[in-house]
């Protein structure tokens with residue numbers, strides 16, 4: 256029997272900085288854990304960081320070096336000197352593997368820890384015997400309801416008259432009022448991120464010269480004379496809000512992982528645009544976020560939320576499934592409709608590669624969040640307009656994602672060596 260889903264909502268939604276949860280927040284957390292393990296040892300004169308796999312391939316573009324610099328002591332760590340970029344290390348336990356090594360003045364190893372950045376800023380430590388120990392910044396889940404699949408969730412909902420959000424809430428170790436208070440902070444941070452993105456003009460950092468487009472997209476709402484194929488106020492808001500969050504993320508601003516930084520715009524855009532148009536209460540937002548977290552927990556248990564493991568189907572695809580299920584819950588849909596919406600949204604992201612141009616979380620990431628959020632809104636609409644009966648289950652879609660992610664060549668999994676990243680790097684022309 257599979258392990259029960261045990262991921263806290265606060266391990267899925269975490270406040271941090273852009274541009275990448277796996278490449279900035281995860282390594283920062285690993286560095287914090289390493290410094291805590293070192294304690295006050297006075298004999299450490301240098302800390303070397305070995306970045307393997309995807310971290311080695313796209314860590315520069317994703318600002319891993321600057322993230323590590325924020326945490327590691329300046330007298331022991333110089334990113335120019337002390338980072339080893341090792342994209343081709345064979346036989347890694349995870350595509351985002353990093354070693355932190357503390358040395359004394361003689362160059363002898365004082366402490367060596369290996370960490371895995373497993374997606375969404377979450378970290379696991381690899382012990383010398385190979386055992387992987389999960390780090391959680393959230394209080395451990397209580398596991399009142401032992402569910403390990405969407406099918407079990409639906410059965411439990413039917414048996415006990417529960418909903419997806421109630422199952423997640425019951426399994427949180429904090430009391431409900433504390434959960435809701437923390438979710439309010441998460442939601443406020445998402446809203447503030449949207450607002451900053453909508454009001455900040457200019458160009459994003461990095462050599463691509465990508466211009467921020469959220470403000471001009473939002474202004475389209477007040478410009479009926481501009482001819483567009485689509486003028487729906489909800490959908491235009493989704494466009495602008497997703498651009499806003501992911502432009503903030505690309506600029507290194509404060510964002511909430513949802514479930515990752517690269518996919519941080521999907522849920523805020525889908526939820527906030529719908530709230531603005533339909534007037535959702537904070538209680539409905541809580542329910543949406545809790546439902547989304549349970550969907551993320553399922554995906555994390557059976558596949559992965561990491562672009563380095565699954566490609567972008569694991570990031571934006573997962574975020575779209577979470578948003579779609581959450582929206583259905585906010586509209587008072589049935590547990591079957593929640594499952595159906597999440598399945599539809601995930602199904603239509605299967606196979607999506609991670610190929611960030613220049614190793615930056617900008618192209619195609621920013622627009623991908625717009626597309627993911629729009630698909631989530633449409634998936635929720637399809638599910639809410641039906642009786643929730645459908646042919647492909649969410650469990651099957653997650654299993655399909657796992658298999659596709661496993662079969663996908665490494666170059667399409669956050670290495671910037673395939674897809675759009677390669678075509679742009681090569682300056683390839685269209686063949687006639």
Ligand code: SF4
Pocket residue numbers: 517518562566567568570571608609610611616617619620623669
């Ligand atoms: S392409 Fe997708 S998975 Fe890859 S960095 Fe961008 S958002 Fe993340």
